[in-house]
Structure formats: C-alpha cells, structure tokens
Amino acid sequence: MLLYKQKKNQSAGKANRLLISINVLGSAGPIRFVVSEDELVAAVIDTALKSYAREGRLPILGSDLNNFLLYCSNAGSDALSPWETIGSNGARNFMLCKKPQPQNTTEVGVEGRAGMPRKGSGSWKAWINKSLNLKISSH
Numbered sequence: 169m170l171l172y173k174q175k176k177n178q179s180a181g182k183a184n185r186l187l188i189s190i191n192v193l194g195s196a197g198p199i200r201f202v203v204s205e206d207e208l209v210a211a212v213i214d215t216a217l218k219s220y221a222r223e224g225r226l227p228i229l230g231s232d233l234n235n236f237l238l239y240c241s242n243a244g245s246d247a248l249s250p251w252e253t254i255g256s257n258g259a260r261n262f263m264l265c266k267k268p269q270p271q272n273t274t275e276v277g278v279e280g281r282a283g284m285p286r287k288g289s290g291s292w293k294a295w296i297n298k299s300l301n302l303k304i305s306s307h
Contacts, residue, residue, distance in 0.1 A: 186255060190216045190262045191241070194227050198261075205255025209238050209248045216264055229266070239263040 183206040189198040190212075199219050203212055213233045220229060229236075237247035241261040248257070 184255070186260055188212070188254065188260050188262060190238070190264050192216075192220060192225070192229070193263065193265045195220070195225050199223075203254055205253065207254050208250065209252055209254055210250035212254050212262075213238055213250070213264065235267055237265050237267055239265065 183204045185202050186205050187200060187202050189200050191198045199216055201215060201219060203215070210233055213236050217229060217231055217233060217236070221231065233250075239245070239247050239262060240257055240259045241263055242259060243257060248254075248262075
C-alpha cells in the first residue's frame with residue numbers, strides 16, 4: 169500500500185500523456201505513439217521520422233526534421249511551429265508533409281529533358297490503339 173502511494177505521488181508531477189496519430193503524405197496508414205503534452209512539435213516530428221524508418225515504410229522520407237512540417241488535421245491550413253508544445257491546440261490527429269522545395273524552372277526546363285533518351289516514337293495511347301486493332305479480326 170505504501171509503494172502504491174509513492175508511485176501515485178511521483179506520477180502527479182508529470183504532464184499528461186497523449187496517444188497521437190500522424191498520417192504521412194503518401195504512406196499507407198498512420199503512425200501512432202504516446203507523447204507528453206509538453207513535448208515540442210520538433211521532437212514529435214523527430215520521433216515520427218524515426219518510427220517511420222524503423223517500421224520500414226515507403227516512401228522513404230529521410231531523417232532531417234527541418235525538411236518537414238506538421239499540420240493539425242482538424243484545424244486550419246497553417247503548419248504548427250516547431251517550438252510550440254504538441255498539446256497546446258488540443259488535437260491528437262496530425263499530418264506530416266515535406267516542405268516544398270524551391271525549383272529553378274529555367275535550369276530544369278530544357279536540360280532536364282535532354283539527358284533522358286526517349287524509347288519509341290509515340291504515346292501510350294497510340295500503342296494501346298495499335299495493339300487493340302491487331303486483335304480485332306475483320307468479318
């Protein structure tokens with residue numbers, strides 16, 4: 169009985185723990201884990217990326233938490249700040265997305281296509297029409 173009271177008193181000083189669900193854009197299902205409501209969003213992103221990699225999920229995301237944004241699923245379109253606590257908005261469902269990478273369209277435009285050789289001389293629609301016409305016998 170004395171041990172139970174000591175454990176109860178020790179846990180009274182700790183913050184509440186939350187079961188959160190993080191959907192990763194392009195992945196099959198959410199990642200679920202328990203965090204303290206006082207934990208920073210940056211730490212939650214780091215934990216989600218490590219858990220995602222440990223489970224061997226696809227697509228491969230990488231491990232740099234600075235390349236990702238965490239959005240609240242049922243709130244507005246603004247990403248959560250990495251320095252706010254995860255329990256500050258009261259949500260438990262989140263969406264993890266990669267930050268948009270700026271691309272220089274002038275460099276990618278012509279040079280990106282020149283390096284890739286093209287196989288065949290037509291589109292896939294032409295190929296399908298051609299293959300269907302071969303199988304249809306005339307009466």
